[in-house]
Amino acid sequence: MPILPDSLTVNVFLLTPLRMRQTPMALDLLVLHMSIALLDYKVYLYGGQVTSWKNDHGEEMLFVSSKATFVPPKAIRGGIPICFPQFGSQGPLELHGHVSSRLWSIDPDPPPVPTNSLNKACIDLLLEHTEEGVKIWPHRVLLSYIDDHRDCVLLLDMNQVIFQNLVTCRYEIRQRVSLRSGGDLMLSSRIRNTNTDGKSFTFTFAYHNYFSVSDISEVRIEGLETVDYLDNLQNRKRFTEQGDAITFESEVDKMYVSTPTKIAILDHEKKRTFVLRKDGLPDAVVWNPWDKKAKAIPDFGDDEFKRMLCVEAAAVEKPITLKPGEEWKGRQELSAVPSSYYSGQLDPKKVLQSR
Numbered sequence: 001m002p003i004l005p006d007s008l009t010v011n012v013f014l015l016t017p018l019r020m021r022q023t024p025m026a027l028d029l030l031v032l033h034m035s036i037a038l039l040d041y042k043v044y045l046y047g048g049q050v051t052s053w054k055n056d057h058g059e060e061m062l063f064v065s066s067k068a069t070f071v072p073p074k075a076i077r078g079g080i081p082i083c084f085p086q087f088g089s090q091g092p093l094e095l096h097g098h099v100s101s102r103l104w105s106i107d108p109d110p111p112p113v114p115t116n117s118l119n120k121a122c123i124d125l126l127l128e129h130t131e132e133g134v135k136i137w138p139h140r141v142l143l144s145y146i147d148d149h150r151d152c153v154l155l156l157d158m159n160q161v162i163f164q165n166l167v168t169c170r171y172e173i174r175q176r177v178s179l180r181s182g183g184d185l186m187l188s189s190r191i192r193n194t195n196t197d198g199k200s201f202t203f204t205f206a207y208h209n210y211f212s213v214s215d216i217s218e219v220r221i222e223g224l225e226t227v228d229y230l231d232n233l234q235n236r237k238r239f240t241e242q243g244d245a246i247t248f249e250s251e252v253d254k255m256y257v258s259t260p261t262k263i264a265i266l267d268h269e270k271k272r273t274f275v276l277r278k279d280g281l282p283d284a285v286v287w288n289p290w291d292k293k294a295k296a297i298p299d300f301g302d303d304e305f306k307r308m309l310c311v312e313a314a315a316v317e318k319p320i321t322l323k324p325g326e327e328w329k330g331r332q333e334l335s336a337v338p339s340s341y342y343s344g345q346l347d348p349k350k351v352l353q354s355r
């Protein structure tokens, strides 16, 4: 692990690029680092998956299981796996699709940086289509993390060699991972059908966020009150959430549909609130396996359900169909703020202004 210089405003470190080149399924560690006025924020990516998001005090905001295996083809248990082209088990594919477990590389040709961008440090990654991937999902795929900040590009050039096998894709999927001022983490995705044979394709999608919490019994979610949900523990039967904020005392696996764009996760013990803002992702999945299921998951510690909560920005109830030439966009922004700024009001604008 290199020592991260604190004098740079924006930096991206690419570790062990050789391993990535030599082993087709190897995952690589990338560090996205932003330093503003002596405050440091860091995001770690392992392959295409965010596995760590640290605030300026070095506190971890994402949960990763102590039993997580960093061995493809499985996604890492924690961080932010990307579920695509199928969320969950509703479809012919493996649970949650397959993109987190593919070989990722750097996008050699990211789109231009918007002049008014709030992004301070960003990264572009590509996941190229493989014959194996085609067998699983019959569409060629180019998946990329887009770097919004030109400063990053030079540092990433050392990995150019991994681009040589890029294929011409009929479908393009692009992802941006960006650190914004204040340490907010932005992920954005664009999926475009570039098919030339006139065929449409259909998918579901989710950012499977694993938040780190002090104690699940001290956590509540605001923003999903009175929203309809499909309960995965009751054959996806439809219910309406009651008026109170959501708290936890047993296993939860609910898919809230057509939710507000802002959801807050309040951690009383930690006095920290996560604010999830999403766009193009109408649904939100809330999951905690609780004790019994936790014991049955091999890469999950028996008691770790107490320290995590998944609140996922998703497009799952209504699968998305793209005709050739059409593009879908989805994004989420995660902020972590002291709960005292939040004081029970779901008004992230106020939260941001008060920082």
Ligand SMILES: O=P(O)(O)OC[C@H]1O[C@H](O)[C@H](O)[C@@H](O)[C@@H]1O
Pocket (backbone or CB within 6 Å): 088, 095, 096, 232, 253, 254, 285, 286, 287, 310
């Ligand atoms: O074990 P995984 O594939 O990571 O899935 C973990 C969980 O993810 C989601 O939140 C689903 O709604 C759950 O049904 C699933 O159990």
